[in-house]
Amino acid sequence: xxxxxxxHSGRIAVVTGGGSGIGRAIAEGLAAAGALVAVLDANxxxxxxxxxxxxxxxxxxxxxxxxxSLWEDVAAAAREVSAGLGSADILVNxxxxxxxxxxxxxxxxxxxxxEWAQVLAVNLxxxxxGVRAFGPAMAARGWGSIVNQSSVSAKRHIAFxxxxxxxxxxxxxxxxxxxxxxxxxxxxxxxxxxxGRIETPLMRGVNPEVNEAVRLDTxxxxxxxxEDVAAAAxxxxxxxxxxxxxxxxxVAGGWMMS
Numbered sequence: 001x002x003x004x005x006x007x008h009s010g011r012i013a014v015v016t017g018g019g020s021g022i023g024r025a026i027a028e029g030l031a032a033a034g035a036l037v038a039v040l041d042a043n044x045x046x047x048x049x050x051x052x053x054x055x056x057x058x059x060x061x062x063x064x065x066x067x068x069s070l071w072e073d074v075a076a077a078a079r080e081v082s083a084g085l086g087s088a089d090i091l092v093n094x095x096x097x098x099x100x101x102x103x104x105x106x107x108x109x110x111x112x113x114x115e116w117a118q119v120l121a122v123n124l125x126x127x128x129x130g131v132r133a134f135g136p137a138m139a140a141r142g143w144g145s146i147v148n149q150s151s152v153s154a155k156r157h158i159a160f161x162x163x164x165x166x167x168x169x170x171x172x173x174x175x176x177x178x179x180x181x182x183x184x185x186x187x188x189x190x191x192x193x194x195x196g197r198i199e200t201p202l203m204r205g206v207n208p209e210v211n212e213a214v215r216l217d218t219x220x221x222x223x224x225x226x227e228d229v230a231a232a233a234x235x236x237x238x239x240x241x242x243x244x245x246x247x248x249x250x251v252a253g254g255w256m257m258s
Contacts, residue, residue: 007238009034014081014088014134016068016126017095019046021200022149024053025226026092026233031059033234035090038081040066042095060085068095068126069118078133087137090237093127093172094149098165103207105162116164123168127175135183144188145237146179148172150248152194152256160210169194173248180246189245191236196252198224219254 013030017023019041031037031054041047044065054061062084066077127148138144154170176192197214215223232251235241
């Protein structure tokens with residue numbers, strides 16, 4: 001990602017699920033804008049790769065292996081980030097999973113309850129863990145910015161997703177609005193992004209015909225890129241976007257406009 005004006009100069013940013021896809025693009029974008037970035041991912045090798053890519057540009061980054069569904073992992077990550085970079089100013093709750101079976105979601109009436117629980121644990125409870133671990137220092141300093149990675153699937157039925165995924169993403173929208181009200185007096189803005197179909201490894205787990213149908217149904221006639229989502233995250237976590245809070249920003253090329 002090309003360098004940005006130093007809108008995040010000196011800020012310390014934490015990106016969960018930063019080892020690949022959208023999370024990697026956000027981490028690299030924040031670094032290019034001047035932030036010191038902690039890349040958290042359950043896949044430690046992927047986190048190290050992203051941090052290495054950032055370091056190769058002359059920016060500072062650290063990798064932390066962290067399963068956001070586990071409070072102990074996230075609390076330990078917060079301590080590690082504080083010791084390595086300092087207290088976080090920015091938190092991007094990006095980590096998420098969307099299990100498929102031979103490219104298809106499990107029907108609700110056949111879904112293993114453990115699969116439901118795991119998706120909610122990563123996608124929704126993981127975001128709570130992030131806010132709980134990194135938010136207190138933001139409140140104590142009187143400045144912070146939180147972005148939760150929701151999805152356009154929180155707003156309507158999408159046939160190629162299992163019920164757990166949109167349920168978790170809708171929960172993030174409710175969490176975002178509640179947190180915006182609660183944390184606003186501490187000068188912390190909280191927003192959600194709602195990407196459409198973005199070209200990531202996660203997206204490629206379904207039949208290519210599905211993605212082509214979405215492309216044709218998108219007014220801009222293309223699928224999104226991780227950099228499209230990163231650009232929106234950069235705005236919301238900058239001083240320029242700090243008075244924006246409690247909002248859900250679609251990054252979807254007009255797909256499913258409401």
